[in-house]
Amino acid sequence: KAGVTQTPRYLIKTRGQQVTLSCSPISGHRSVSWYQQTPGQGLQFLFEYFSETQRNKGNFPGRFSGRQFSNSRSEMNVSTLELGDSALYLCASSLALDPGLSTDTQYFGPGTRLTVL
Amino acid sequence: GESVGLHLPTLSVQEGDNSIINCAYSNSASDYFIWYKQESGKGPQFIIDIRSNMDKRQGQRVTVLLNKTVKHLSLQIAATQPGDSAVYFCAENIEGNTPLVFGKGTRLSVIA
Numbered sequence: 001k002a003g004v005t006q007t008p009r010y011l012i013k014t015r016g017q018q019v020t021l022s023c024s025p026i027s028g029h030r031s032v033s034w035y036q037q038t039p040g041q042g043l044q045f046l047f048e049y050f051s052e053t054q055r056n057k058g059n060f061p062g063r064f065s066g067r068q069f070s071n072s073r074s075e076m077n078v079s080t081l082e083l084g085d086s087a088l089y090l091c092a093s094s095l096a097l098d099p100g101l102s103t104d105t106q107y108f109g110p111g112t113r114l115t116v117l
Numbered sequence: 118g119e120s121v122g123l124h125l126p127t128l129s130v131q132e133g134d135n136s137i138i139n140c141a142y143s144n145s146a147s148d149y150f151i152w153y154k155q156e157s158g159k160g161p162q163f164i165i166d167i168r169s170n171m172d173k174r175q176g177q178r179v180t181v182l183l184n185k186t187v188k189h190l191s192l193q194i195a196a197t198q199p200g201d202s203a204v205y206f207c208a209e210n211i212e213g214n215t216p217l218v219f220g221k222g223t224r225l226s227v228i229a
Contacts, residue, residue, distance in 0.1 A: 033216065035219075042206075042220070042221045043206065045217065048216060058216065090161070106217065108153075109160050
C-alpha cells in the first residue's frame, strides 16, 4: 500500500505570494492532519480534516487554511506569505475508524519544504 | 539532507550499545503517547505507542516506558545500529478528538 504522498516536495516563493500544498493520504485513511516543522518551534499542529470537515485547528493565523476532498485528499493554503512561513510542512493520515477518537496512529508523508524569500 | 533541528539535545551512542531517549510530557490528562523517528529529509516514522493504562510496551528492539507519576516517557533501543541515527520525537494527546502535541526531539547519533 502506498504511503502518504505530498506535492510538491520543494517550493520557493517570495513574500506576499500565496501557496497551495497537496497531500494524498494512505488509501482508506479518512483523517488528514497538517503540521509545520521549524528548527525553532519543532512540530506544530495546523489543522485536521475528517470527512471534508475541519475538526481541529491549531494556533495559526487565518492566512493558513485547508480543505479536504471527498476522496480524502487534502490541500493547505498559505496566503500573503511571510519570511517566517519558511518551514517543512508535513501531512499525516490516519484510519479514523471511530471519528470520536483521535488516537489512531498517524502516518506522515515526506513533507513539502517551503522557502519564502 | 535537511536539518530537522539545529539545537536539539544530542545523544551519542556506540554501535551495539543500548540507547535511552527521554521525554517529559506536558499534560497530566494525556492518555496516549507515541514515539516517532525522523531521518534527514524524511517525514516522521511511527515507532511505537502506549496508552496510559500501561507502564511498558515492547516492540522489535524498542521498549517504551511510561511513568505517569512524574509525566515521563522513555524509549529504549536495544543494540543500537547506525540506521537508528535520527531525531526522535515523543508525542502525546488526550483520547477523544484532540491533536497530537510533539516534544522538541532528541538527536541520536550512533558511533560506528
